[in-house]
Amino acid sequence: MKDDRQSERGFRLLLQKYQERLYWHIRRMVTEHEDANDVLQNCLIKIFRNIRQFEGKSQLYTWLYRIATNEAISFLAQKKRQQVASLDNDESHLANKLRADAYFDGNEVQIHLQAAMEGLPEKQKLVFQLRYFEEMNYQDMSEMLGTSVGALKASFHHAVKKVETYLAGVQID
Amino acid sequence: MRKQDDLKQELEELSPLLHKLKAQENPFKTPEGYFAALPDELITRLRTEAQPVSAPVRPTWTDRLLEFLESLMQPRLAVGLATVAILVVSALLWLRPETGSETTASEQLAMLSDLSAEEVNDYVTENIETFEEEELMVAVAESGIEVEQTLPAIDLDSKAIEEYMEEAIQEMDEEDLETLF
Numbered sequence: 555m556k557d558d559r560q561s562e563r564g565f566r567l568l569l570q571k572y573q574e575r576l577y578w579h580i581r582r583m584v585t586e587h588e589d590a591n592d593v594l595q596n597c598l599i600k601i602f603r604n605i606r607q608f609e610g611k612s613q614l615y616t617w618l619y620r621i622a623t624n625e626a627i628s629f630l631a632q633k634k635r636q637q638v639a640s641l642d643n644d645e646s647h648l649a650n651k652l653r654a655d656a657y658f659d660g661n662e663v664q665i666h667l668q669a670a671m672e673g674l675p676e677k678q679k680l681v682f683q684l685r686y687f688e689e690m691n692y693q694d695m696s697e698m699l700g701t702s703v704g705a706l707k708a709s710f711h712h713a714v715k716k717v718e719t720y721l722a723g724v725q726i727d
Numbered sequence: 728m729r730k731q732d733d734l735k736q737e738l739e740e741l742s743p744l745l746h747k748l749k750a751q752e753n754p755f756k757t758p759e760g761y762f763a764a765l766p767d768e769l770i771t772r773l774r775t776e777a778q779p780v781s782a783p784v785r786p787t788w789t790d791r792l793l794e795f796l797e798s799l800m801q802p803r804l805a806v807g808l809a810t811v812a813i814l815v816v817s818a819l820l821w822l823r824p825e826t827g828s829e830t831t832a833s834e835q836l837a838m839l840s841d842l843s844a845e846e847v848n849d850y851v852t853e854n855i856e857t858f859e860e861e862e863l864m865v866a867v868a869e870s871g872i873e874v875e876q877t878l879p880a881i882d883l884d885s886k887a888i889e890e891y892m893e894e895a896i897q898e899m900d901e902e903d904l905e906t907l908f
Binding site: 562569577594595599658660661663667686689715717718721 | 738742745749751753754755761765766768769770772773
């Protein structure tokens with residue numbers, strides 16, 4: 555019982571420090587708040603139950619990010635399988651969804667930026683998100699994704715060019 | 728998290744447009760108080776999900792002992808067991824070395840007084856499985872003993888059973904319990 559209370563206290567401290575960062579990481583991947591909340595909660599429960607498996611070989615937040623990323627990728631894959639085929643492409647579908655989202659308050663440029671990211675290959679999208687929005691350095695990203703720093707730099711540069719091209723091609727009021 | 732100091736420069740070189748857009752505020756919002764409520768929500772969920780969903784409940788050894796004792800208290804079985812016990816004692820007398828003359832059932836019963844309760848107990852415990860039920864039935868018939876008169880009335884309520892069980896448990900050591908279960 556005492557152990558349970560200590561675990562809970564430790565878990566609360568961990569949440570205090572990381573819950574927002576993990577939430578925003580997941581939210582940018584899955585877009586909608588409800589989905590982000592589901593994924594985050596599952597992710598945090600997994601973290602709580604497996605915290606003893608953290609071996610200290612990497613930084614704690616890298617380990618946490620890895621779990622959150624895997625959880626979000628699994629969620630997106632499952633959602634994609636369940637989605638009925640739409641006449642809209644992924645980018646315009648996302649743009650419409652964001653415009654209707656009560657928890658999205660961005661302007662058209664920001665909507666197009668999200669839509670541009672939606673068109674990127676999964677790994678490129680993740681690298682772009684980690685670098686551009688979350689400002690993660692390449693070394694940490696390399697530890698987290700198991701990819702070389704050089705490959706990550708190349709991936710980010712490709713992603714930036716694709717996003718820029720997309721934005722240049724859309725009519726922005 | 729180690730900050731990437733050259734991100735700004737990298738973006739400026741790669742895409743001035745994206746560098747400019749980065750200054751805009753995060754467009755994603757959360758419900759009010761979401762982060763404040765999240766820890767309690769998670770702890771509640773952890774506590775709830777920690778409970779076994781529908782795991783079959785394995786009876787404890789006390790449940791089994793209680794069940795066993797209650798079964799003994801069933802009128803039909805209780806009389807049956809008591810009868811068998813009396814018959815076993817009679818059979819025990821037959822199996823004792825003869826002194827030459829045959830003994831009657833009443834004489835055999837009279838001989839019981841020569842045996843200590845411990846001796847009887849030990850013998851019955853060790854040999855209960857070797858007694859044929861039929862032999863025992865014949866023995867009791869010949870003995871003329873009224874079973875109901877020789878047995879104390881068995882009318883224990885659940886409280887009495889629990890008390891008996893507690894006493895029995897107190898007297899048991901670990902080996903007894905292991906043997907029983």
